[in-house]
Amino acid sequence: xxxxxxxxxxxxLRILPEIIMTVAGVxxxxxxxxxxxxxxxNLSVQTFVAFAAALVSAVAANGNPGLSFSNMLIVDGFATFxxxxxxxxxxxxxxxxxxxxxxxxxxxxxxxxxxxxxxTGQCIMATANELIMIFIGLEISSIATYVLAGxxxxxxxxxxxxxxxxxxxxxxxxxxxxxxxxxYGTTGSTNLxxxxxxxxxxxxxxxVILAGxxxxxxxxxxxxxxxxxxxxxWAPDVYQxxxxxxxxxxxxxxxxxxxxxxxxxxxTAFGPITSRWEPFVWSSALLTMIIGNFAAxxxxxxxxxxxxxSIANAGYVMVAIAADSQIxxxxxxxxLAAYAFMNIGAFAVVTHFSRQGEKFVNVEDxxxxxxxxxxxAALFSIFLxxxxxxxxxxxxxxxxxxxxxxxxxxxxxxxxxxxxxSAVAAYxxxxxxxxxxxKEPGEATLSLQPVGVGIAATLWISAVGTLVLGIFPSxxxxxxTASSALVK
Amino acid sequence: MTALIFLIFACIxxxxxxxxxxxxHPIASAxxxxxxxxxxxxxxLQLGGEFIAMAQIIVYAGAIMVLFVFVIMLLxxxxxxxxxxxxxxxxxxxxxxxxxxxxxxxxIIQAALPKTEGVVFGGFQGTAADVGRKLFTSYLLPFEVTxxxxxxxxxxxxxxxxxxI
Amino acid sequence: MVKLITKEGLIPSHVNKLFYLMAPFVAxxxxxxxxxxxxxxxxxxxxxxxxxxxxxxxRIGILFVIAVSSVGVYGVALxxxxxxxxxSLLGGLRSSAQMISYELPLALAVAAPLxxxxxxxxxxxxxxxxxxxxxxxxxxxxxxxxxxxxxFMIAGFAETNRVPFDLPEAENELVAGFHTEYSSxxxxxxxxxxxxxxxxxxxxxxxxxxxxxxxxxPAPYSDVVPILVFALAGLIAVYHGLHPARRMDKFTLPxxxxxxxxxxxIFGLSLFVPVLKTILMALFWFCGKILILLFxxxxxxxxxxxxxxxxxxxxxxIFLFPLAMLNLLATSLIVALTTK
Numbered sequence: 002x003x004x005x006x007x008x009x010x011x012x013x014l015r016i017l018p019e020i021i022m023t024v025a026g027v028x029x030x031x032x033x034x035x036x037x038x039x040x041x042x043n044l045s046v047q048t049f050v051a052f053a054a055a056l057v058s059a060v061a062a063n064g065n066p067g068l069s070f071s072n073m074l075i076v077d078g079f080a081t082f083x084x085x086x087x088x089x090x091x092x093x094x095x096x097x098x099x100x101x102x103x104x105x106x107x108x109x110x111x112x113x114x115x116x117x118x119x120x121t122g123q124c125i126m127a128t129a130n131e132l133i134m135i136f137i138g139l140e141i142s143s144i145a146t147y148v149l150a151g152x153x154x155x156x157x158x159x160x161x162x163x164x165x166x167x168x169x170x171x172x173x174x175x176x177x178x179x180x181x182x183x184x185y186g187t188t189g190s191t192n193l194x195x196x197x198x199x200x201x202x203x204x205x206x207x208x209v210i211l212a213g214x215x216x217x218x219x220x221x222x223x224x225x226x227x228x229x230x231x232x233x234x235w236a237p238d239v240y241q242x243x244x245x246x247x248x249x250x251x252x253x254x255x256x257x258x259x260x261x262x263x264x265x266x267x268x269t270a271f272g273p274i275t276s277r278w279e280p281f282v283w284s285s286a287l288l289t290m291i292i293g294n295f296a297a298x299x300x301x302x303x304x305x306x307x308x309x310x311s312i313a314n315a316g317y318v319m320v321a322i323a324a325d326s327q328i329x330x331x332x333x334x335x336x337l338a339a340y341a342f343m344n345i346g347a348f349a350v351v352t353h354f355s356r357q358g359e360k361f362v363n364v365e366d367x368x369x370x371x372x373x374x375x376x377x378a379a380l381f382s383i384f385l386x387x388x389x390x391x392x393x394x395x396x397x398x399x400x401x402x403x404x405x406x407x408x409x410x411x412x413x414x415x416x417x418x419x420x421x422x423s424a425v426a427a428y429x430x431x432x433x434x435x436x437x438x439x440k441e442p443g444e445a446t447l448s449l450q451p452v453g454v455g456i457a458a459t460l461w462i463s464a465v466g467t468l469v470l471g472i473f474p475s476x477x478x479x480x481x482t483a484s485s486a487l488v489k
Numbered sequence: 490m491t492a493l494i495f496l497i498f499a500c501i502x503x504x505x506x507x508x509x510x511x512x513x514h515p516i517a518s519a520x521x522x523x524x525x526x527x528x529x530x531x532x533x534l535q536l537g538g539e540f541i542a543m544a545q546i547i548v549y550a551g552a553i554m555v556l557f558v559f560v561i562m563l564l565x566x567x568x569x570x571x572x573x574x575x576x577x578x579x580x581x582x583x584x585x586x587x588x589x590x591x592x593x594x595x596x597i598i599q600a601a602l603p604k605t606e607g608v609v610f611g612g613f614q615g616t617a618a619d620v621g622r623k624l625f626t627s628y629l630l631p632f633e634v635t636x637x638x639x640x641x642x643x644x645x646x647x648x649x650x651x652x653x654i
Numbered sequence: 655m656v657k658l659i660t661k662e663g664l665i666p667s668h669v670n671k672l673f674y675l676m677a678p679f680v681a682x683x684x685x686x687x688x689x690x691x692x693x694x695x696x697x698x699x700x701x702x703x704x705x706x707x708x709x710x711x712x713r714i715g716i717l718f719v720i721a722v723s724s725v726g727v728y729g730v731a732l733x734x735x736x737x738x739x740x741x742s743l744l745g746g747l748r749s750s751a752q753m754i755s756y757e758l759p760l761a762l763a764v765a766a767p768l769x770x771x772x773x774x775x776x777x778x779x780x781x782x783x784x785x786x787x788x789x790x791x792x793x794x795x796x797x798x799x800x801x802x803x804x805x806f807m808i809a810g811f812a813e814t815n816r817v818p819f820d821l822p823e824a825e826n827e828l829v830a831g832f833h834t835e836y837s838s839x840x841x842x843x844x845x846x847x848x849x850x851x852x853x854x855x856x857x858x859x860x861x862x863x864x865x866x867x868x869x870x871x872p873a874p875y876s877d878v879v880p881i882l883v884f885a886l887a888g889l890i891a892v893y894h895g896l897h898p899a900r901r902m903d904k905f906t907l908p909x910x911x912x913x914x915x916x917x918x919x920i921f922g923l924s925l926f927v928p929v930l931k932t933i934l935m936a937l938f939w940f941c942g943k944i945l946i947l948l949f950x951x952x953x954x955x956x957x958x959x960x961x962x963x964x965x966x967x968x969x970x971x972i973f974l975f976p977l978a979m980l981n982l983l984a985t986s987l988i989v990a991l992t993t994k
Contacts, residue, residue, distance in 0.1 A: 070630040071628075073630040074630065111647075114644060115641065115648070121637065122637075125634060131631075133628070138634075141634070141641060144638070144641055144642055148645035148649060151649055152648065154649055163649075210600065516673070516735065520673075540714060543714055543717040543718060547717070547724050547761075550721075550725050551721060551724025555727055555728070555731070555750055556754070558728070558731055558750070559747065559751065559754075562731065562734075562735050562743065562750075563747060565743075616713060617713075
């Protein structure tokens, strides 16, 4: 390494989205001080501009793929896919948050800044090619999300959510870090490709036990972040307690980014010891689907119900990881994109419906929504049908590709059990539809205000996204397949 | 000689680590943790990571743990009272299981260890200049990104602690 | 000191015994340990042996001193807490907060000369400061780093809990602060710790900013200085001792004077013995500088009133810390521009 190492222009270009969002986050906090109270409305616009610029630069960076900053970062199709995904999630959660914050009289620059920083962390995770970068990105994303979860700090539910998320999350991060220490001790490197080479080197068979231990510890950390069983217990409480737009954000963004690093670490670094970790991922996938779907059956709170649904969906992605193939990676990428749209849409409806102080968050409160606000209800139906996996929606093709990948990998039993689980899931999603359309409007529905601009934007974008993925899946799938060959 | 020093301080570290968990008084636990940090610093020093060793003492023992102790004193936290009384059977079973677990772990490590490369005392380039050079060349990005991490931790703490939103 | 050790030690019944007894020893051990890395003079050769006038040379001696001083707070904090007395506790808490706050400007002030000399070892630091500008201005760090020196000394006062930063033992507010409950040897240990910390701070200041054992004048002139100083002191003592007005000191003053004259003679003699000369000259200048700084400590104690606690904190964070930071920035800018 030369002593006068200075990053090149290409290096900067490859990390431009992160730079834009970080600078914007800092500027927005300063701007609030300079502009004063009455200009707060502009903050969301500025945040949007930052996100849009980051999105453009993320796409632009893909034109010049490669490693940068001494192999710390890697920009490839996979990274770009997840970068675009998490930035899109950021934009959608921004749209739905503005109105919510105004409703709760809690709009401030810090919310937007933390949102930007959190997405920055997720972008770093998506591009990281090094365990240290993964760890730092994960921490940035998580800490910002912990704070967002407890953002309305006078609300007891927020406090509970933030504290649970923080304590358990820190614990899980410690596992991840311990795993990183093990792998560094075993292979002498934290670079994913170097670890892979070290594990492939003949004569390194003895290291397999140590590397396996490291993989197990890191599995704990990642499984927590994606809320996969048996580390999913935090998710329902946190999703229920956090402010609705934050739940919307953290059920999609951090989860997608965590899956990105999960895939990259386990496919690249731990690729040579697949036979060791595959049974764990297999059983975790099954357990996650079963717990998520069956627990969701009994929920009356819609946020909690969607939390369990999000656990179940993590289980489907785990199936794709267990397949351990390029098709599996592509399927996971596709599914995460589809899931992000339909889940954000569903939570946006909850955000809209819950009203100030989140009074109306029970499934029964939705009674008669189909008659009071037919458009909202129709869009909500699209998301729910997509979550079930009905054809012509993104959810259908997501599940289809995942189970196809699993079948190709001879995971017949996992596929069968997964399909049965999807059937179970249909029950609780359909129950919401029944309540919406077949019941008389109650107090909650009758007092409902019209949909605001921000929420409407979120709903329409998500709905279009879900349908596009359902009708023209090949566009995204081709890109995912092309970039699923991770740099080894 | 080096092996002896290593053994002594490794034992102190382990002893302090156990003491940290076993002690009922928070101050005693905090002091045990300082003991762990200090003996780890000595071990780093033995490996040649002199800068890391000093940073360990300055940052952990000298700054973070002082704040811990400060807060414990300020809150005047008393000794914790056991919330449940484990039965004698459970206690003895726990000891047996612990020994079995330790045996298993050490067996695994023993099985894997002889063929992995050992660490050489003083074989690590860890002077301040080396660390600084690494930090600003190959590890430039993590170094810079960490500042974002610290920034959001600060912002987060302020958001959660201030009087009004 | 001996008097205090031979006194009966009282252990109040309400204290936490282990920590109560541990605290003074932690304090004194940490106070004394720094001296291990402080060099008193240059390399010397006595016959076949070549050695440094230093117990041990760490490549990171300066970091070591900072590390030890950062841990030093435990003695005071623990003592205050273990005494189980609210005054002691307040004293201990104050000192923890104060020492953490002043640790930062202290470390930043130390960093500036480090940048100039590009080393973490005390020896190289002193060697860097050898020589003279224009033949007579010593190349001490004091001149380019005068701001760092002032910040260092102020923070040093606070780190050692001396007036005007002796909030932890403010007697009109807190009886005697953290050592209210201590007596006998334990009490003496706290004081030993405080004074040894003072010596450490002044020694570090001397090494970093005042050129260590390097004399302030070029060699031929500086060699004469100790002889002159001691001879003058001896003559004054003898003169006053023989003065009829001072009956009481009839014996001690002339004796002291003779001792001083003897020392002057030894220095004179050493001009002809190279080995002795190196040792003595280094010791003279090093100890002389330390003593001058210690004199400043006592002087300040007799002159300045004590800060109020909030003033103390505001001073550290709003004035001292940014000042040290700016100084460090300026220094690093200059170093970056001048080195290739």
